[in-house]
Amino acid sequence: MNIVVVNGSPRANGRTRFLAKQIADSNNFTNLDLAFEQVPLYNGEAEQKEIEAVKAIRELLVKADGIVICTPEYNNAMSGALKNLVELLGSEPFKKKPISLLAVAGGGKGGINALNSMRTVIRGVYGNALPKQLVLDPVDFENDTVVKPEAFAKVAEVIDELKEYVQKEILYKEYIESNSVSK
Ligand SMILES: Cc1cc2nc3c(=O)[nH]c(=O)nc-3n(C[C@H](O)[C@H](O)[C@H](O)COP(=O)(O)O)c2cc1C
Incomplete structure (x- = not known):
């Protein structure tokens, strides 16, 4: 099962970044970290598709069976870094890919706006944003770097749903291939 976890926080010490890393490490998933990727601001020019970082990210995500997207809530929405990535990559x-959505907010009852904006954007690129979703607050972290066990158990429920959908997709593709049925 090839699953990529995207950190959508541009901050090297962002809580979202630590959440994404913890999900990737504890599940043996690949981590795509926008705090360190050198991607340009989308300008619509064809040359941007040939930039090594953009090509590598596209390849990584295209090959993935499923994606976990972790976004910070910034100004009542998903991060600009993540939205820019979607604009660079297109659909x-x-x-048709199963995608789980998680948000990290500032603790003032935020987070749902980031999830809703991300759900709308993922729908716009024809992704299959799954029903389970989760907001984490600063209180859910130890030293702002490690998700506490109680909170991480809730994260695991979101990830389990993704694994279930990915497994179904894999079985479906195997069935199609073994029976030479056209989709
Ligand atoms: C530019 C900016 C805007 C923010 N706007 C919100 C917001 O609208 N709602 C909220 O709950 N938290 C907001 N926060 C707090 C972040 O959600 C919080 O820092 C959280 O840890 C996720 O961001 P991080 O991964 O970069 O740490 C904002 C933080 C920054 C830097």
Whole structure:
């Protein structure tokens, strides 16, 4: 099962970044970290598709069976870094793919706006944003770097749903291939 976890926080010490890393490490998933990727601001020019970082990210996500997207809530929405990435990549890496959404907020009852904006954007690139979702607050972290066990148990429920959908997709593709049925 090839699952990529995207950190959508541009901050090297962002809580979202630590959440994404913890999910990737504890599940043996690949971590795509926007705090360190050198991606340009989308400008619509064809040359941007040939930039090594953009090509590598596209390839990584296209090959993934499923994606976990972790976004910070910034100004009542998903991060600009994540939205920029979607604009750079277009729908190819997301289309028909099971995608889990998690948000990290500032603790003032935020987070749902980030999830809703991300759900709308993922729908716009034909991704299959799954029903379970979760907001984490600063209180859910130890030293702002490690998700506490009680909170991480809730994260695991979101990830379990993704694994279930990915497994179904894999079985479906195997069935189609073994029976030479066209989709
Ligand atoms: C530019 C900016 C805007 C923010 N806006 C919100 C917000 O609208 N709602 C909220 O709950 N928290 C907001 N926060 C707090 C972040 O959600 C909080 O820092 C959280 O840890 C996720 O961001 P991080 O991964 O970069 O740490 C904002 C933080 C920054 C830096």
